[in-house]
Amino acid sequence: MTHRVVVAGIGSELRRDDGAGPAVVERIRRLGVPDDWALWSGPAPLDLLGLWAGCELAVVVDATHNDGEPGTIRVLEIDSASVDAGQGRAPGSTRGLNSTHGMGLVTVLQLARVVDRMPPRVVLVGIEGDDFGAGACLSPAVAGTVDEAAKKVFELARQATCMGGT
Amino acid sequence: MSHGREAERVLAVSDLARVEGEGALRIVVKEGAVEDVALRIFEPPRFFEALLRGRSYAEAPDITARICGICPVAYQMSACAAIEAACDTSVDERIVNLRRLLYCGEWIQSHALHVYLLHAPDFLGCQDALELAARDRPAVERGLSLKRTGNLIMETIGGRAVHPVNVKVGGFYRAPATEAVAALADPLRRARDEALVTVDWVSHFEFPDVEADYLFLALRGGDHYPIESGRIVSSTGIDTDAAGLAELVVEEQVERSTALHARLEGRHAYLTGPLARYMLNRDLMPEVARAAAEDAGLAPVCRNPFRSIVVRAVELVVACEEALRLVESYEPPDPPAADVVPRPGSGAGATEAPRGLLLHRYELGSDGLISSARIMPPTSQNQLTIESDLKRVVEGGLDLSDEELTWRCEQAVRNHDPCISCAAHFLDVNVERR
Numbered sequence: 001m002t003h004r005v006v007v008a009g010i011g012s013e014l015r016r017d018d019g020a021g022p023a024v025v026e027r028i029r030r031l032g033v034p035d036d037w038a039l040w041s042g043p044a045p046l047d048l049l050g051l052w053a054g055c056e057l058a059v060v061v062d063a064t065h066n067d068g069e070p071g072t073i074r075v076l077e078i079d080s081a082s083v084d085a086g087q088g089r090a091p092g093s094t095r096g097l098n099s100t101h102g103m104g105l106v107t108v109l110q111l112a113r114v115v116d117r118m119p120p121r122v123v124l125v126g127i128e129g130d131d132f133g134a135g136a137c138l139s140p141a142v143a144g145t146v147d148e149a150a151k152k153v154f155e156l157a158r159q160a161t162c163m164g165g166t
Numbered sequence: 167m168s169h170g171r172e173a174e175r176v177l178a179v180s181d182l183a184r185v186e187g188e189g190a191l192r193i194v195v196k197e198g199a200v201e202d203v204a205l206r207i208f209e210p211p212r213f214f215e216a217l218l219r220g221r222s223y224a225e226a227p228d229i230t231a232r233i234c235g236i237c238p239v240a241y242q243m244s245a246c247a248a249i250e251a252a253c254d255t256s257v258d259e260r261i262v263n264l265r266r267l268l269y270c271g272e273w274i275q276s277h278a279l280h281v282y283l284l285h286a287p288d289f290l291g292c293q294d295a296l297e298l299a300a301r302d303r304p305a306v307e308r309g310l311s312l313k314r315t316g317n318l319i320m321e322t323i324g325g326r327a328v329h330p331v332n333v334k335v336g337g338f339y340r341a342p343a344t345e346a347v348a349a350l351a352d353p354l355r356r357a358r359d360e361a362l363v364t365v366d367w368v369s370h371f372e373f374p375d376v377e378a379d380y381l382f383l384a385l386r387g388g389d390h391y392p393i394e395s396g397r398i399v400s401s402t403g404i405d406t407d408a409a410g411l412a413e414l415v416v417e418e419q420v421e422r423s424t425a426l427h428a429r430l431e432g433r434h435a436y437l438t439g440p441l442a443r444y445m446l447n448r449d450l451m452p453e454v455a456r457a458a459a460e461d462a463g464l465a466p467v468c469r470n471p472f473r474s475i476v477v478r479a480v481e482l483v484v485a486c487e488e489a490l491r492l493v494e495s496y497e498p499p500d501p502p503a504a505d506v507v508p509r510p511g512s513g514a515g516a517t518e519a520p521r522g523l524l525l526h527r528y529e530l531g532s533d534g535l536i537s538s539a540r541i542m543p544p545t546s547q548n549q550l551t552i553e554s555d556l557k558r559v560v561e562g563g564l565d566l567s568d569e570e571l572t573w574r575c576e577q578a579v580r581n582h583d584p585c586i587s588c589a590a591h592f593l594d595v596n597v598e599r600r
Binding site for chain 1: 235279295296300303307313314317328
């Protein structure tokens with residue numbers, strides 16, 4: 001089945017703020033989405049290659065680790081040039097090839113390009129994390145931004161599907 | 167990073183590429199001799215075992231599944247086996263078969279990932295899977311196709327491909343519909359063909375001519391190649407159950423790592439995983455897999471760690487063929503789960519994760535809460551053997567450049583498909599020559 005919008009939350013729910021992406025996806029799931037959306041969360045973004053085939057918009061929600069203010073949300077358009085430059089790299093990773101998420105996001109994007117599965121538009125919604133230690137709960141600053149991040153995902157999808165002529 | 171000195175060399179490789187998870191490898195070579203080899207694993211000390219204490223017996227499969235994004239089913243199945251042993255629960259054969267089918271999905275997706283995207287680049291002179299995809303796109307497409315079939319099985323049986331939600335102690339929350347399972351047959355026939363092509367593909371790789379005197383340890387199946395159950399046997403004559411193995415294995419804390427190092431009583435390092443399973447269960451392989459192994463020139467015992475990629479490919483055939491057999495004979499279990507009545511006591515369970523044997527042991531209180539948990543992931547059990555492999559590689563490659571030796575060491579680690587995430591959470595690789 002081809003999905004028009006694919007929303008992915010990357011991370012481990014047992015590494016505290018690394019679970020920000022899955023938490024946002026879970027919030028979106030509870031709010032309800034159209035049938036032609038796919039929601040995915042997990043630690044290994046390689047599996048997104050199968051979901052991305054034929055989609056119009058791919059949104060990736062992930063925790064970031066840039067020494068910024070915890071809970072800060074950044075929205076980045078990931079185009080071919082930024083994939084080359086290594087943007088979209090999984091948080092906490094010092095490299096593209098591997099991360100706590102197995103094969104890192106940037107590698108998956110590069111691979112998607114080689115095998116013609118790169119979505120026409122990829123947007124990264126990054127949430128600055130505070131604590132990546134062992135534990136099941138998001139830190140307060142990150143937990144407080146889950147709703148806002150979910151709202152941004154819906155806005156992105158609405159803009160994209162409107163531009164798509166629905 | 168290399169610090170050349172007159173009598174000693176220090177190599178520092180800060181990242182171990184193409185290994186699931188992160189960790190560190192430190193090798194010290196002094197005055198032409200290997201002084202120390204240490205695969206360092208950083209782990210919140212036994213975090214998950216501590217997390218499980220005080221939780222309900224019913225939560226063990228879901229909590230432990232989160233330890234690894236690559237082999238969550240292995241954690242679920244070993245947890246279920248251990249809790250059911252503690253509660254003296256036996257499950258219907260149809261539940262066993264459905265578990266095995268789900269587990270086949272995990273084997274297929276995990277082995278396809280390792281063979282094609284993590285391990286094959288080593289043998290083809292490629293830096294990584296991207297370079298391989300650019301040079302041989304059909305091969306990578308074949309690997310991705312196999313992985314998709316594995317994921318499809320996990321979605322159909324488990325509810326989703328990552329951290330399946332349909333597994334519970336005693337069986338499943340819901341039995342998949344007959345039509346949904348039957349729909350797996352065609353993708354699995356394609357996958358079996360792709361797996362056979364995979365065996366042929368990897369059998370033509372060039373392998374270093376090395377052998378190691380491994381002590382192999384694996385489950386031994388009853389009628390079928392072991393995945394979700396079996397006795398535990400070894401190449402030295404051990405024949406025990408999961409509770410027995412828990413007694414036989416000594417786990418030690420060492421200064422360089424927060425993960426425990428496993429040895430068998432008598433201080434022996436041992437190896438679990440494809441090479442061990444193959445040696446101890448070759449006669450239980452489906453005929454199509456055994457024939458593929460013979461065509462690939464695989465001897466009944468394979469002690470060359472580099473050839474583990476061939477064994478993994480043969481196990482892809484095993485998993486596809488087994489999954490197809492289970493799909494074609496599927497009968498929905500009714501009820502989908504056995505009643506489990508918690509009782510005070512202990513129980514152990516072991517299953518074969520794609521990368522090796524995974525043992526869980528739990529003690530339950532009268533309130534059904536877990537009072538203690540012990541988890542022995544395959545990577546922790548294999549760690550000392552991997553270090554022995556590394557020592558051999560370094561000793562045989564002292565005349566190599568730092569870069570070449572580092573690469574050889576990384577290959578030696580990748581041979582065993584370590585899932586550092588299972589045993590630890592962050593691993594950097596550092597090789598030092600002094």
